[in-house]
Amino acid sequence: MKKIISVVLLVLSLLSGQEVAANDFDVPAKYAIAVEASTGKILYEKNADKVAGIASITKILTAYMVYKEVNAGRLKWDDPVNISDYPYQLTVESLASNVPLEKRQYTVRQLLEASMIASANSAAIALAEKIAGSEPRFVDMMTKQLKEWGITDAKLVNASGLNNNLLGNNIYPDSGRNDENMMSAKDVAIIARQLIQDYPDVLTITSKTVADFDGTPMNTYNYMLENQTYYREGVDGLKTGTTDFAGASFVGTSTENGMRIISVILDADKAEDNPFARFIATTNLLDYVRNNYEMTTVIEAGQPFRKSSAPVLDGKQKTVSAVAQKDFNVVQKKSNKISNDITIKTNDQLTAPVKQDELVGTAQFNDKDLVGSGYLGDLPQVELLAGTQVKRSFFLKVWWNHFVIYVNENL
Structure with missing residues (x-):
């Protein structure tokens, strides 16, 4: 009898320890959130309502706007997009991720893949100009879309996520020379959820590790995909973002315990010393979700x-x-x-x-x-x-x- 009691006490103590560990979990990033996509249930958050820089994570909203135009019949995947001098000249800027645009005309599909896989900033700008006629008008469209989703605290100044100081005279009216796009981790999760629910085909793009852009090979910046340094089974998107102001950030999506999880890491800790810091933080966050949550059928x-x-x-x-x-x-x-x-x-x-x-x-x-x-x-x-x-x-x-x-x- 004493042995049985001892075993029961041991099991209870182990379970108690697991619960404390879960409650004490602290993701190594300044801002973070994890959400189950189908229900929208928040599973973890850290400073998730505070507005911060998002850098190239902006491109998930740019992508949403592209899909929306295609879905409405106002744009076709094979439509040609002329590259104006503004995005073309940006391709020689070493601090801006890009693909060569020498032909000065590419399809909507080519440019979307370049913006999502290679984080090509000029590709995102060219798409913005194609849809709205100019990047500032596209930014206004993006802001309107956010308001329709109830997001009112975001600050948008361009379609790419770059710092304004790289854009010369092509900055959004009345914005500052060093302004960047800003929103909260929760805002990012809302956009990511809308994107993968409304246009799940985007995952066929974001799950690619390599792709061809008119003869130029493109490589992903998402090192959690298959055959990458921090590969995790189930991860198939979405987008990295990095600037000096925003830090190293990543919005990911992964299947964990049969759940579609959206994870957002903004400004990962110690990223200046470790280029994989955002993926380590994401792995920790997804481990926390996997160990603590499950889907249940109630009816x-x-x-x-x-x-x-x-x-x-x-x-x-x-x-x-x-x-x-x-x-x-x-x-x-x-x-x-x-x-x-x-x-x-x-x-x-x-x-x-x-x-x-x-x-x-x-x-x-x-x-x-x-x-x-x-x-x-x-x-x-x-x-x-x-x-x-x-x-x-x-x-x-x-x-x-x-x-x-x-x-x-x-x-």
């Missing part, structure tokens, strides 16, 4: 939650089962008892006939274990559908039902 597709149902008027049955339209998955800590605190809201105005799979309500997960603001959007929910059809009742019964309702409401 299976086609199943009700605790016999959930919706009332039906004028039907042969008074209620119809309310079943989940799809698996309702939520993210919870591994150490917690699985929570199924669900609020069911059903339509109380359903009138027969009711078709099977007709929308009858929603189920919302009431998450009590929140980090920071909890989610990048609303609490997770799933639509509830009618599990079966409900036929209309005999006409005299229908008449009687409405007569009773009238009497109760008016007499």
Whole structure:
């Protein structure tokens, strides 16, 4: 008996130690956040609401704007893009990542790949000019898009993420000579989530380690991809960023425990001594997520939650089962008892006939274990559908039902 008690105490102490370690985790960066993409649940944050420099991470927003124009039919992947003197002359600037643009005309697809894989600044500027006519007008479009997502604290001055001091006279009106793009780690996570949810094809670009740009080989700066120095299985994006002001930064996305995780590291610690500091910080952050969180299905597709149902008027049955339209998955800590605190809201105005799979309500997960603001959007929910059809009742019964309702409401 004493041996059993000792073993139990040992196990409890180990579990307790793991929890303390998780609570004490501190990512080696000034600003950071980790988010599960499908639910928007925040899993970790550090100074995530503070605005900071983002450098070339800017290009994930530039990429979003390109995809948006293509999706709207205003732009085609094979459309030619003329390279103006402004981005062309920037290609000789040694401090600005670039690809040669000697032909002075390339396709939208070529330039997007160059901006996302090789972080080519001139490619991003050329795309901005193609879409908006000028980079300042494109910056205005970017700012408007951010506001539509609820991001109001960002400061944007160009499409590339470069410091203004490299752009000569081509800087955004009324901006300073040393201004750079700035936003919070949470802002970056919101943009990354929108990008991979709305246009997941971007991952086919950001997962490439090498690519050809009109005969010039391009190599990724993301050293967490396959065959790279800090390769991690599951990583397939997104973008690095580096300037003296912003430090070494990285917004990544990876599949961990079956979850799509977005990680943001801004201004990694000790990057001046270690060129891989941002990837080490990202690895630590993803390890933390993998060790502490998991996806849980709280309602299976086609199943009700605790016999959930919706009332039906004028039907042969008074209620119809309310079943989940799809698996309702939520993210919870591994150490917690699985929570199924669900609020069911059903339509109380359903009138027969009711078709099977007709929308009858929603189920919302009431998450009590929140980090920071909890989610990048609303609490997770799933639509509830009618599990079966409900036929209309005999006409005299229908008449009687409405007569009773009238009497109760008016007499």
